[in-house]
Amino acid sequence: MSALMPTYARLPVTFSHGEGVYLFDTDGRRYLDGLSGIAVNGLGHAHPGVTAAIRAQADKLVHASNLYGIGPQEQLAERLAGVAGMEKCFFGNSGAEANEAAIKIARLHGHNRGVEKPAIIVLEGAFHGRTLATLSATGNRKIQAGFEPLVSGFVRAPVNDIEAIRHIATNNPDVVAFLAEPIQGEGGVNELDLDYLQAVRQICDEQGWLMMLDEVQTGNGRTGNWFAYQDMGFVPDVITTAKGLGNGVPIGACMARGEAANIFGPGHHGSTYGGNPLVCAAALAVLDAIEGEDLLSHVRRMGGLIRGIIEEQAGATGRLVETRGKGLMLGFQLDRDCPELVQRALDNGLLINVTAGNTIRLLPPLVINETQATELAEGVAELIRGL
Ligand SMILES: Cc1ncc(COP(=O)(O)O)c(C=O)c1O
Structure with a gap:
């Protein structure tokens, strides 16, 4: 047993x-x-560059905490934001944590605008993680069953239905953000339509909502771009990623640009391990390999x-x-x-x-x-x- x-x-x-x-x-x-540890080992197993980076960093410093400056974290934030078209990064340890950060950014954004009970639009068939907030955002009853009460503040919409988003915009003044995977992974590899996402971007602009893309699975080169949104002709406000970023070491990132990049201040969010020197050194080696190879x-x-x-x-x-x-x-x-x-x-x-x-x-x-x-x-x- x-x-x-x-x-x-x-x-x-x-x-x-x-x-x-x-x-x-x-x-x-x-x-x-044919699975890469569920989209994690993008560089395969025992990649020499990543292994060397982990060894070298482990020889120097594995962890000191986010109470102090962390050189590899600063470097990774700059490199990752650069390739992702974002401005700032927060590092956690997983995809679910990256999404938790995005959800908190959306809620603060709402409160900053005077919305007392801010809500986020999420899609049927979505998968955003297994923590309480992210399973509540997930559009699969099997994953939620037994864990009620779910976290409130999510409004569910059908996939690729722009009229449903317009209807919510007209009728729900609590909505402050939209969160979706550009291609739903766990839900069955369902691509969101390009014209749908472009129209969502426009509605987000009109309504002052944050457009947030969960690129936990689609990011870091998986779809043939650094991030899946990058050939779609628009830029989201927030992107989350994890999986392929560390090639197996636990790291997740919530990235943002514009107003969304400046919503978190000291004390708003944190993680003891998030973005420690070891995982950031590994992720830097991953970015080097995606570029170099x-x-x-x-x-x-x-x-x-x-x-x-x-x-x-x-x-x-x-x-x-x-x-x-x-x-x-x-x-x-x-x-x-x-x-x-x-x-x-x-x-x-x-x-x-x-x-x-x-x-x-x-x-x-x-x-x-x-x-x-x-x-x-x-x-x-x-x-x-x-x-
Ligand atoms: C799109 C998406 N978001 C979030 C997650 C959750 O990531 P993690 O298991 O690292 O918490 C996953 C994992 O499969 C995912 O595919």
Whole structure:
């Protein structure tokens, strides 16, 4: 009997080490990683640059607290804000914490405008985390059930329905912000429409709302841009990220620009570990590698390759209903639920995920090469054909 609380239904495999896009289990068997620890290990496993940065920083200083200046945190804030098109950063330890910071910024923004009970628009099918506020913002009853009373101050809207947002703008004076993932990850790799997001930006401007994007999963090169919003022709006020930022060390960031960047003052928010020297040194090495290895265009190419092969080799089965996603965040919706494919893939030495019941989700490392991407795609196509 394990002494762990059984919060996860774990697959029957334990990994001992990894190298690039491969993981090795405790029996020495090799697996091609099509999931990257759920969009975390963008640079693959044991990336030499990240490992060296962690080692060098651990030799010097792991933690001293946010009561003092932290050199790597200052450097990371400047670099990350630069690539994200933002001005200021707050560092926490996870995606949920990054979103908690965004929610607090939105509430302060509301109170600053005289709104006593500020509310945030969130979407059906959204996933923002497992803390009480972020699970309340999440649009999935399964995740909320049993944890009532939920945190108040969220107004739910259907995905891609701009009339619903206009209706809320007209009827709900408490709303002060909009929060959404540009591509819903846990919800099934659902892309928000470009014209919808552009129209939301315009309504936010008209209403004085903050437009906040949860790029916890889509950020840090995953979609072929530093952040998914960057080819959409607008800039949000707040972005949250985590996952790929640390390549496995726990770090999350809430970034903001304009008025939103100056809402937090001393005492408004904090985190003992958030942005400590160790994690910031790792994240700086991640940014170096994404830039130095020219990964953004590579991600777009590999995403196109994987998509093309799966559509070509599994399309004729009639089981593939739709391909969604961008870059190396891909969802292949089938005509039936297919949770059993995760175990079948594992048996074949492939790590994949199934989300929303019927959607195969692939989030391979950004560094996957053409041969490995082909192997992954052919493996998935074979699984679909064998259903
Ligand atoms: C879009 C999004 N937001 C927030 C989270 C929560 O991140 P964490 O598990 O690091 O708290 C996730 C995790 O899957 C996510 O995909």
